[in-house]
Every structure is written in structure tokens, then in C-alpha cells.
Amino acid sequence: MSKEEILDKVNTAFITVLEHSNFQLTDETTANDVDGWESITHMMIITEIEKLFTIKFKLMDLMNMNNIGDLIKTIQSEI
């Protein structure tokens, strides 16, 4: 799966959980840049992504994830 395809699916997960599409996700995007992305919604987004890609993240990876770039790298390593 190309990076663009991954990003596209990640984008879908964000829209599903946050119930808006008022954001542009790039490698550098963090929770501070997206309205409604905080501790709780982050957990919901992670669950949604796990479902979309049929993967299961490791807590060790989740613990060191700081931006969208980290998230995509972790997804790439899991699929």
C-alpha cells in the first residue's frame, strides 16, 4: 500500500471519529493542529485505524507516537 493510500485511510478514520473534516493531515501534524483531537478521541482514532487496516498496534509503538508521520510509519511496519 502506498503512503498516499495509507494517509487516505487514516484521513477517513479521523473524519469518522471527529465527525468533521476541517483538517489537513501531513507528516508533521500533531494533536495541537486538529480540532477535537485529544486523549479520548486519539484512543478512538487508534481503534478505528486498527479496524480499517486490520492490524493491532503495540503499546510500545503507541507510547512513542508524536505526529502523523510516526503513525504512518507504524502502520507501514504492521501491514
Add this chain to the structure above:
Amino acid sequence: MINFVQRIQESIKGNYDNNAFCIHNIFYTYYDFAKAVSKIRAAISEVIDDSEKLIGLVTNDDLETYATIIALWLEGKAYVPVNPASPLERNVKIFELTETKYVIDSSETTMYEDHEVILSKKLSDTHINLEAKKISESQLAYILFTSGTTGTPKGVPITFGNIEGLVSAIDKDTEFNLLSSDRCLQMFELTFDFSVVTYLFPLLSGSCIYTIPKDAIKYFYIFKLIKEHKLTVLTMVPSIINYLRPYFDEINAPDVRYCSFGGGALHADIAAEWSRCIPSSSIFNYYGPTEYTVYSGYYPYDKDTNCKSHNGIISIGIPLHDVEYIVVNEENQEVAVGEVGELCLAGCQLTPGYWNNKERNDEAFFLDKKEGKNIRFYKTGDLCYKDEEGDFMYVGRADFQVKIRGYRVELAEIEFHAKTKAKKINMVALDVMNSLGNAELGLAIESDTFDTNEMFDYMKTKMPNYMIPTHVRFIKEFPHSMNGKIDRKELKKLFNITNN
């Protein structure tokens, strides 16, 4: 007599070389803390008139914010905390309700221009002075605000005598005994009353307090602290382990000695799974409303020997030392063992009453004659029963108050603010369960679909983040029950967020 403030002073002095805080991965010793307390204290006594007792505190995640609490207590003053992430309008309202003129703020610049502000990060060091002033039991130590039904937050004042009661009750309990070598989690916003036990008890014991940065993903940061710093004492709301549950098989934390839960129902199934992640730890299921100074009792949980539950919710156990529990019917009369009623609390940890709110005080407190004495009881709004062995079992809420991530939320307050921007439209706020068993907020709107942005923008200026509904459904006509009331149960089904 107030002893705990002097004990804090002695503990700080006796543990100068120990770490007191780990904030953003930086350690601060008790000596660093003593210096921070002293400089803030010097500024308080220089700037603030002795008669001003209620002082605003902006709750940043830094050493100065914690030092301010202790500095205020040594001066015999109360802190009125406001969360910098909450709407400014709500925070200003809290200062208005408490007539707070002075604010202590560790931010670079302050938003509270209409107040006298002490910028605590900009103060210069002074000599160390931790001597406590003479403090009486009835003086206030803090005022916290919780959600109120009419759109105005409700103030709960807690006195030094109330905290003394809490400290003495925990002291008398031999099951929980912190050591100066302990490393303790402090995951709570300081406007939330559970935070009081997570900074106060470690400070009294010379232990180290590990905080969570405001911008961190809480759940993973807690795991990181447990793993990298080998925390020994965890105090959490149950929703933390609900969210971590999918990853339990990766968690093994044998250093944890104590794990205390509170601020929401602890479910038996998840508690059993969690206890395998912390194999050496005791688990306590604490109960207590803000009005009763954090804790009023607990149940010592053990997955094999002590796992009493009702409808899957673990027992709240028995009251702490000097705390009285009764279960009453609608006429405030005590009911028999095994019978469900509203749990009421009495004892020295009980707030003197809501801040300037006679109407609410008349509803929430009542006097009961016991052995010839009038005892003041607080009605918790929690439905419970006492079992044959004397343990109290939690059944549910008696009103429309719900818990969202440990915070108490009056659904009526959300509806009140939502309706201000969408007049004449029926709206119902609801707590709905997600797939992990956590409550989230939904807003059901009886109308054709419309753009809710303006309404939500308005709500965000009136209420903190945790009170903003995360799910919206438009419904042509609300379902009603047989007696004509809106059928909340049916409405909840329309949210169906478990399959998302």
C-alpha cells in the same frame, strides 16, 4: 486542631535531597520545592491583603503551580483553581462568584487582566520560610466548581478542618502507607478533587509525584511513566484502564504497590484483568464525592478473595474512620439492610455547604437526630444498598448527573447552553457507551438537520472540553414513554456508537 499543614512543612524539610516532582521529565527535589514555595509565599504576603482569603490559581503543569497551593496553605488562604484549557468566560465567572481579586499564574503572560496577578515564574528567590501561620478548622483550603443544572457552575468549599479529617482517616487506615521511596502518579487536572490525594499524600510522605503534561495522550503517557520510571503508586479513574484494556497483555508492572480507583464505577471483569498487569499491588476501590473531601470509604479488591459486586460493579466497601454512611428513602428515613436508597454521608470531612447557594443546600443537606444529637448529612445522589456483611454496593444515579472521564456532568447544563443558541428546539443530552464501555456525551436534537457549528462554538465558550457532546443525532420526533416523558433509553439506542 490543624496538624497537616505543619506536617507538610516537616516533610519538605526532612526530605530535601529526595525528588518531590517529575514534571515533563525534569526532576525537582524537595529543596527545589521549598525554594519555590518560599518565593511565592513571600510575594503573597507582600502583595495580598491579609483579609483576602480566596486566591485564584491557574492550574498549569509546573512546579510553581503546586508550590502555590502549599504557599497559600502556609498563609492560611484557599486556592480557587481554574483550568487554562477551560473557556476564559467560565473561569472569570468562577472568580466572580467567589469574589476572587488576586490570581497566581505561572504562565508567561496572563489572561486575567481585570485581576491583580502574581506571575509566579517571574519571582526572585528569597530565604526559605515554611513556618505555617495559625489556621483554624473553619478556614477554607480550596473551592472547586462542578457542573450545575442552571448553567452556572456550583462551588464546593473545603475547609482546613475537612482536609485534616481526610488525612487523619487515611492515617488510621493501616492498609495504605506511603514511603519516601514511593513514585506516585498524579494524572489529574487540579480543578478535579481527586488531585488533592495525589499531591497531598505523597508530599506528606516525602515521595515523588509524576505528572502528565497537558498536551500528552494521557493513557500512553501513564504507561510510559509506569514502564520507564517504575511507578509504585497509581491513583486513577477507571476509564484509564478501559482505554488501555486492548493492550493489557503488554503491561507487566510488578513495582506497583498500590492502585487506587475512584471517580467512577469500577467493573469487576476489567479489574480482574488489570490486577494481572500489576501482580504485586493492592487494589482499592475508593468512593467519595467532592462534597466529602475526596474519599469517604473504599473496598479492598482482590480478584480471588475479595471481589464483591452488584451488576458487575465492584462494591464501594465500608466508610473510613469517623465517617457515617446511611441509606435513606425519599423521606430521608433510613431503609433496611439490603434495600436500595440514596447514600448519605456525615462526618468531619463534609463541606460546610455549596458556595452561596441556599436553594441547593436546602435540597442536598438534612439534619438527622442520632443519639440525641443533630447530625448533618449530605445526599450524594448515588443509589446504594448495604449488604449483610456491612459492605455498601453501588446501584446507580438518582438524577441526571453522569460521569464523563471521572468528571461530574449535569446533563441539564449541556442542554441549557445548547438551547441558548437553538431556541424552541428540543434537545436532550445523554451519556452513551462506546465499545470500550466508556461513557461519551451525545446530543439528540428534535429537528431536521441543521448546521450545528455556531451552537457548538458557543457551547465551547461556556463549558470545558469534557462537557462538549461528541456525537449528534437529528431525530424528527423524540420517542416518549407511557407517562409522556421523553424516553431517554430509546434515544440512547439511536446513537449506536459501539459499532463505529
